[in-house]
Amino acid sequence: MKNYLFYVGIDISKLKLDITILDVSSLKSEHFVVENNIKSISLFVKNLSKKIDINQTLFCCENTGVYTNHLSSASMDLKLDLWIVPAVEIKRSKGISRGKTDKSDAKDIAYYSYRNIDKLKLFTLTAIDIQKLKILYTEREKMLKSLLLLETTKENKGFASKEVFKEVSSINQSLTKTIRNAIRKIETKMKEIIKANAQLNKQTQLIRTIPGIGEQTSIYLIIVTKGFTAFKNWRQFACYSGVAPFECSSGSSIKGRTKVNHMADKKIKSLLQMCAMTTLKYDPQLKEYYNKKKAEGKNSMLVLNNIRCKLISRVFAVINRETSYINTYKFAS
Template identity: 75%
Template sequence: MKKYLTYVGSDVSKAKLDVNILDSNTLQSEHCVIENTSKSITRFLNSLKKQLDLQTTLFCCENTGVYTNHLATTLLELKLDLWIVPAIEIKRSKGITRGKSDKTDAKDIAFYSLRNIDKLKLFTLTNIDIQKLKLLHAEREKMVKAMLLIESTKENKAFTAKEVFKEVSALNQSLIKSIKSSISKIEARIKSIIKSNEELNKQEKLIRSIPGIGEQTSVYLIIATKGFTAFKTWRQFACYSGVAPFEYTSGSSINGRTKVNHMADKKMKALLQMCAMTSLKYDPQIKEYYNRKKAQGKEPMLVLNNVRCKLISRVFAVINRETAYVDMYKFAS
């Protein structure tokens, strides 16, 4: 593993970066504040380059979504090492704390990167097409939620005078029509991006070959896995999706039931639930498995969760071997 001499922790916000420069030998640190812009970050790195060797420096920050983009792109352009860590992981590593400020947060991030170097996973920029898909998918989600909210006005029709309801009905229909048109354009653009990218197009076709998995789930699987580069095994992704069961026991007094953890990608979990329900209808092998386990006395939700895990394992199997799913059940005697 590469030996770093300096650890730079950055607390990222919309307007500024609180930066803590930590020396690994003396554990002495220096704090400064810079604007969250590409130019400001570049100027800071140029001044830092005069003081220390940037090739033996590890930059670390919390994952704050788009606010980290300027820092990430600037560092990667200069081929410097960056570690982006989930905020909750850093928070829980701090132990008992009192008070909070951006300055202390930057220092905590720097010390986290020093103490947990064995967990290091350097950040790499996602494929540009996957970045586009992620943004388009997010916009589609917003529009679907907005449409459902506007459509809820229809409930007033049965309880409101016709003359009164007429004031908003035409406006609502116009808004819904406009949103549906925008959703269709976004979906068309998503299809176009996938089709134009040979690797993503191949992955999408392989995923869709699995019974029960539809268009929206296949797209989100590609986004969540960053084109199946972010997770090595299907078990890791099952954990990320919140469908991997974990044991809850301690000594002789605590003996809780094995269950999934609430920390998960809730969108992915919901899509997998819908896929599991669909596969019960259209996949004889899954249906037979579900009925067999229920007959053995297993809880329906436990069996459904097992089905979700099966679907994830199938997805990773077809991607790894680069061949479409083959239903061997129909060949069984």
């Protein structure tokens, strides 16, 4: 790990970046404001390199979704050490604070990177195909939600007169048809991207060999794990997905239930829940496990959560082995 001499905290908004440069030797800081575009960021770094050693500088920012893209792209082009941290982690590290400004946030981020250097995980740009899949998958989710909203129009049928319902019915059907066609086009495009990429195609095929995991779940698994490079093992991913149980106790008096944490990727958690329920139909081994635990008096959701963990471990196993899932249960005597 480098011994950084300067820590740069960056608070990102849609139009601008508030930047605080912290000098470790004196713990003095300087504040700058830069437009949030690649040209302005590159020019700022170029001018900054005349004053300090960029190779001994760590840039740190919160993850603000698409607003972070210009900074992350510029950092890769300029070969900067960039650390993108979840916003909630920085917020909770601040302790008690009153008031909030972009300038103070930038300073807090700079101090966070300085104090928590042991947690450093430098940013690496996600492969272009995974970026494409991510934005297509997001659009598909938006369209599915829109489709559900449009479907509610049918509830008026039978309660409103035919003359009244007719006014909106044809428009609703036209919109529904258009959205369904758009969803099919997006799904076709995602398949084309995966098929054209040998590694992603192989990973998808391996995941699909596991009973209960469908096409869309396999694609989202690839997106969220960045092609299975973002997590070291399945246990880390289980924690990220919100299916890893944690103990809740303190001293001798507080003995809470062991339970999952609400901080999670709710989308993958939902998909894994559907997969777990599907496996009860198509996987005799997990179905027997479910029935056995239920007979022991275990709660249904607890057992299903265990199955979600088992599915995650199976996914990481087939990816790491680079071989299809083998159902050893059928060989059991």
